[in-house]
Amino acid sequence: MGIKVSAGERCFRILNIVGMILFCICAIYPFLYLLTRSLSPSEASLVKIGLLPERIVFDNYWRVLKNPAIGAGFKNSIIRTCVGSAVNVAGAILGAYPLSKKYFPNRNFWTAFVVVTMFFGGGLIPSYVLVKQLGLMNSMWAMILPGSISTYNMIIMRNFFMSVPESLEEAARIDGANDFKILWRVILPISKPILMTVLLWSLVGHWNAWFDCLIYITHPSKQVLQVVLRRIVMEGAAQMLNPNSYDFADNKIVNPENIKAATIMVATIPIIMVYPFLQKHFVKGILVGSLKG
Amino acid sequence: MKTTTAERWHSKNKALLFVLDCSRNLRMYRKHKYLVLMFVPVVMYYLVFCYGPMYGITIAFKDYSFSKGILGSDWIGFDNFKRLFAAPSFREVFRNTLILSFYKLATGFPATIAFAILLNELQQIRFKKVVQTISYLPHFLSWVILGGMFIQLLSPSSGPINQLLSLIGMKPIYFLGDVKWFRFTLVITSLWKGVGWGSIIYLAAIAGIDTQLYEAAIIDGARKFKQIIHITIPSLAPVITIMLIFSVGSIINDDFDQIFNLYNEAVYSVGDVISTYNYRIGLIQNEYGYSTALGLFKNLISVSLILLTNFLAKKYNDYGIW
Numbered sequence: 001m002g003i004k005v006s007a008g009e010r011c012f013r014i015l016n017i018v019g020m021i022l023f024c025i026c027a028i029y030p031f032l033y034l035l036t037r038s039l040s041p042s043e044a045s046l047v048k049i050g051l052l053p054e055r056i057v058f059d060n061y062w063r064v065l066k067n068p069a070i071g072a073g074f075k076n077s078i079i080r081t082c083v084g085s086a087v088n089v090a091g092a093i094l095g096a097y098p099l100s101k102k103y104f105p106n107r108n109f110w111t112a113f114v115v116v117t118m119f120f121g122g123g124l125i126p127s128y129v130l131v132k133q134l135g136l137m138n139s140m141w142a143m144i145l146p147g148s149i150s151t152y153n154m155i156i157m158r159n160f161f162m163s164v165p166e167s168l169e170e171a172a173r174i175d176g177a178n179d180f181k182i183l184w185r186v187i188l189p190i191s192k193p194i195l196m197t198v199l200l201w202s203l204v205g206h207w208n209a210w211f212d213c214l215i216y217i218t219h220p221s222k223q224v225l226q227v228v229l230r231r232i233v234m235e236g237a238a239q240m241l242n243p244n245s246y247d248f249a250d251n252k253i254v255n256p257e258n259i260k261a262a263t264i265m266v267a268t269i270p271i272i273m274v275y276p277f278l279q280k281h282f283v284k285g286i287l288v289g290s291l292k293g
Numbered sequence: 294m295k296t297t298t299a300e301r302w303h304s305k306n307k308a309l310l311f312v313l314d315c316s317r318n319l320r321m322y323r324k325h326k327y328l329v330l331m332f333v334p335v336v337m338y339y340l341v342f343c344y345g346p347m348y349g350i351t352i353a354f355k356d357y358s359f360s361k362g363i364l365g366s367d368w369i370g371f372d373n374f375k376r377l378f379a380a381p382s383f384r385e386v387f388r389n390t391l392i393l394s395f396y397k398l399a400t401g402f403p404a405t406i407a408f409a410i411l412l413n414e415l416q417q418i419r420f421k422k423v424v425q426t427i428s429y430l431p432h433f434l435s436w437v438i439l440g441g442m443f444i445q446l447l448s449p450s451s452g453p454i455n456q457l458l459s460l461i462g463m464k465p466i467y468f469l470g471d472v473k474w475f476r477f478t479l480v481i482t483s484l485w486k487g488v489g490w491g492s493i494i495y496l497a498a499i500a501g502i503d504t505q506l507y508e509a510a511i512i513d514g515a516r517k518f519k520q521i522i523h524i525t526i527p528s529l530a531p532v533i534t535i536m537l538i539f540s541v542g543s544i545i546n547d548d549f550d551q552i553f554n555l556y557n558e559a560v561y562s563v564g565d566v567i568s569t570y571n572y573r574i575g576l577i578q579n580e581y582g583y584s585t586a587l588g589l590f591k592n593l594i595s596v597s598l599i600l601l602t603n604f605l606a607k608k609y610n611d612y613g614i615w
Contacts, residue, residue: 031430097328125581125588129581
């Protein structure tokens with residue numbers, strides 16, 4: 001080190017590190033607490049739960065996974081996430097590509113036509129009435145169609161397409177390709193970063209979405225995991241926690257708080273598993289989005 | 294003279310020109326038929342799911358009944374709005390929304406910037422990465438999950454936070470059920486979720502600062518603190534200004550997900566905001582007209598704020614959202 005570090009600065013650095021460690025503890029503690037709780041045996045006293053479980057048991061997780069509502073919720077969430085994200089990406093591409101072309105007729109009008117909806121919308125009740133009138137209540141499509149195009153994602157994708165050199169398109173056109181072929185064979189293969197970003201945004205958005213399901217899907221067996229979780233954890237649906245309502249082979253006392261913790265962990269783990277991947281692409285995405293288009 | 298003749302001709306034959314224009318447009322649409330084919334489903338989507346509900350706003354001016362539908366329901370003018378503005382509960386949620394937004398802005402905004410600056414000062418790259426990774430995590434979880442987590446964590450009987458408080462001899466605090474503590478809890482949990490993620494944009498801006506500035510400052514003998522005050526913060530000023538303008542612009546937008554998953558009847562007086570109130574009035578009590586009127590009112594404020602802040606942002610440094 002050529003430059004000497006003054007005492008004050010060293011002090012600042014140490015304090016900064018300590019502060020950051022404290023911050024990390026604060027950020028991580030809630031998850032650790034729930035993990036401990038979910039792995040604790042039922043008879044562990046509520047008040048004594050420290051950082052580590054007295055002994056690790058998987059009873060709570062078994063109970064949660066045996067709960068038919070959780071299984072159905074998981075299934076519905078996965079279907080919704082996959083179908084919904086595919087629709088989102090396709091919708092964004094279909095809108096972004098024509099709008100990225102300077103020669104698209106009335107391009108400015110159509111751009112305004114979509115952008116207006118980012119700032120003004122019907123609101124809760126008109127949207128609800130619409131879904132009801134379309135007969136989508138209790139259908140998975142009620143959670144997919146109303147949000148099938150995110151204008152924001154579409155505009156970001158349009159900006160990316162606009163940065164693709166025109167010569168690529170012209171070369172393909174000379175070879176006799178039409179717009180569909182150009183999009184599929186030329187544009188999309190070189191747009192993987194933006195497609196990835198939009199896909200991940202959609203995946204996380206659908207996995208975490210719950211409000212549309214809460215209002216449009218009244219049938220319990222069709223609800224997504226987040227709503228099932230809400231029912232169990234917040235509305236404290238007693239019958240879902242009561243061991244007597246399930247056919248448990250064992251006859252132990254069940255600690256509802258531990259079951260709740262396990263339920264929350266079950267919904268969190270999928271996100272944590274894909275998190276390193278998500279983080280990388282999301283950070284790229286937010287920076288793409290913040291640039292002037 | 295020529296131009297005036299042409300002008301006269303133009304004004305006489307406006308209709309003809311319009312038809313010519315349309316036919317040219319039609320030709321253009323036919324020429325790019327594949328692009329148009331692609332765009333048709335997009336237009337359909339926007340017409341049905343975005344402009345459709347906009348038509349539904351007429352519910353705000355009607356005495357809506359299910360059996361009659363939107364078209365068939367009777368017009369009642371501004372009655373819903375009159376009821377809305379007369380209702381004490383409306384004034385309460387309006388005030389709560391603004392107060393909560395202000396608290397969140399006043400804490401979250403500086404905290405995010407400070408976090409980014411401090412993070413940037415970490416010398417150990419690997420440690421910095423770890424802190425970043427941890428701090429972004431809550432952003433990816435829904436408020437349903439986080440709500441369930443905080444309910445357990447803050448429970449007055451069994452939650453660890455209250456156990457800690459009792460260890461140092463304090464009475465348990467009902468964070469989510471006490472009107473004195475609920476807003477505090479909302480602000481802290483919102484900070485906890487958003488600080489890491491919000492710092493990304495500032496970190497990117499800091500990374501863009503010319504390192505020569507710091508080198509020069511070091512040669513001039515400027516200490517770290519002085520470098521932060523005189524280089525980092527001034528360099529961030531444009532980003533900070535823009536972010537501040539847009540944050541102020543969204544002050545009417547509350548965090549429905551957060552509040553809906555944390556609140557309960559005991560704290561309505563301090564924690565009920567426009568969106569949660571709108572949900573209860575509209576979909577629990579089925580007051581469609583009243584609820585739509587509230588939604589429209591909020592939407593109009595929101596649009597005016599966006600237009601205003603965008604104007605300000607453009608004026609400040611031609612960085613607008615469009």
